[in-house]
Amino acid sequence: MSEQLGETPAxxxxxxxxxxxxxxxxxxxxSYWGYFVRWPFLRDTGLLxxxxxxxxxxxxxxxxxxxxxxxxxxxxxGALGVLISTLLTGLFVAYCYVLxxxxxxxxGVVALGERLPEITLASYDGSPVDLARASEGPGPLVLVFxxxxx
Amino acid sequence: MSALDGLNDRIADFDAAGARIxxxxxxxxxxxxxxxxxxxxxxxxxxxxxxxxxxALGLVHEGGGVPPDFKDIPRPAVFILRDGTxxxxxxxxxxxxxxxxxxxxxxLRRVDGV
Numbered sequence: 001m002s003e004q005l006g007e008t009p010a011x012x013x014x015x016x017x018x019x020x021x022x023x024x025x026x027x028x029x030x031s032y033w034g035y036f037v038r039w040p041f042l043r044d045t046g047l048l049x050x051x052x053x054x055x056x057x058x059x060x061x062x063x064x065x066x067x068x069x070x071x072x073x074x075x076x077x078g079a080l081g082v083l084i085s086t087l088l089t090g091l092f093v094a095y096c097y098v099l100x101x102x103x104x105x106x107x108g109v110v111a112l113g114e115r116l117p118e119i120t121l122a123s124y125d126g127s128p129v130d131l132a133r134a135s136e137g138p139g140p141l142v143l144v145f146x147x148x149x150x
Numbered sequence: 151m152s153a154l155d156g157l158n159d160r161i162a163d164f165d166a167a168g169a170r171i172x173x174x175x176x177x178x179x180x181x182x183x184x185x186x187x188x189x190x191x192x193x194x195x196x197x198x199x200x201x202x203x204x205x206a207l208g209l210v211h212e213g214g215g216v217p218p219d220f221k222d223i224p225r226p227a228v229f230i231l232r233d234g235t236x237x238x239x240x241x242x243x244x245x246x247x248x249x250x251x252x253x254x255x256x257x258l259r260r261v262d263g264v
Contacts, residue, residue, distance in 0.1 A: 038155070040156070040248075040250050043246060043247075044246065044247045046246075096246065100244045100245050100246045100247075101243060101244050102245075103211060103214075103225050103242070103243060103244070103245060104210075104211055104212065104225065106241050108208035109207065109208040109209060109227070109239070109241055110206075110207040110208055110209075110236060110239075111236070112235075112236050112237065112238070112239065113235055113236060114235065114236050115234050115235055115236070116203075116207075116231065116234075116236075117203070117206040117207075119202055119203050119206065121174070121196035121197060121198055121202075121203060122179055122196065122197055123179075123182070123194035123195065123196055123197075124179050124180075124182035124183035124185075124186050124194065124195055124197070125183070125194075126179065127194070129172065129194060129196055131172075131203060132234065134170065134172060135231040135234050135235075136233065136234045137232070137233060137234075138168070139167070139168030139169050139170060140167070140168065140169045140170075140230055140231065140232045140237075140258055140261055140262060141169070141170050141171075141172065141229075141230070141231040141232075142157075142164065142169050142170065142171045142172070142228065142229070142230055142254065142258070143172050143174065143228070143229040143230075143231060144153070144154070144157065144171065144172070144173045144174065144227075144228050145173075145174050145175075145204065145209055145224040145225070145226060145227040145228070146153060146154065146173060146174070146175055146224070146226060147175070147176070147211075147214065147215070147223045147224065147226065147245075148175040148176045148177040148181065148223065149175070149177055149181050149182075149184070149185050
């Protein structure tokens with residue numbers, strides 16, 4: 001009976017959950033870095049990607065429940081979907097809301113009112129920039145430190 | 151990278167404020183050139199491969215690089231300088247979360263008003 005259900009329209013609909021859930025999980029995980037970081041709100045909060053991952057998690061659980069009476073292979077596929085969705089949701093939460101707070105304390109950082117050291121660094125075209133002199137103006141200087149390309 | 155992108159999108163506003171932008175990375179000149187060309191940046195990226203400036207300003211994030219090297223890198227930080235001194239600084243406590251261009255432009259106006 002359970003094998004036959006797989007061939008009915010309702011059965012196919014249930015099978016749909018088995019592959020759509022992990023697919024949404026993978027897309028929800030990767031699209032944070034690949035796409036949504038471009039919008040400051042989505043980058044800062046990660047809410048859209050968290051939502052996609054939780055949706056995938058919910059769908060995968062639903063998929064597993066519906067797959068359970070319908071044979072061993074569907075059970076395995078359902079369990080795999082739950083595993084993938086859980087893993088990616090966990091990784092995303094760990095990265096966004098725990099790991100990325102892992103910055104050193106700010107005690108040693110140069111304070112307001114201080115000056116830049118007499119250091120000259122080269123720009124990408126080879127032209128030297130004297131930091132102390134650049135900070136003298138005429139206008140204000142915006143100095144942006146970033147981690148570089150990786 | 152999206153942080154530099156965001157600044158570059160507003161370069162006209164920074165020009166209007168009379169401000170100059172300098173980015174600093176731990177990469178080589180060649181790597182910085184690649185990034186600048188890819189993003190079409192209108193401001194320089196300085197190479198601080200020896201972390202000379204990064205160290206001097208207390209910005210080293212030890213082992214903050216990506217696996218497997220975990221190199222020392224600068225923490226994300228933004229400063230506004232006027233007449234040679236630091237007037238404003240933004241040190242995020244989460245490396246994903248950076249100062250937005252709008253907030254920076256507002257600070258520039260404030261610093262200039264002093």
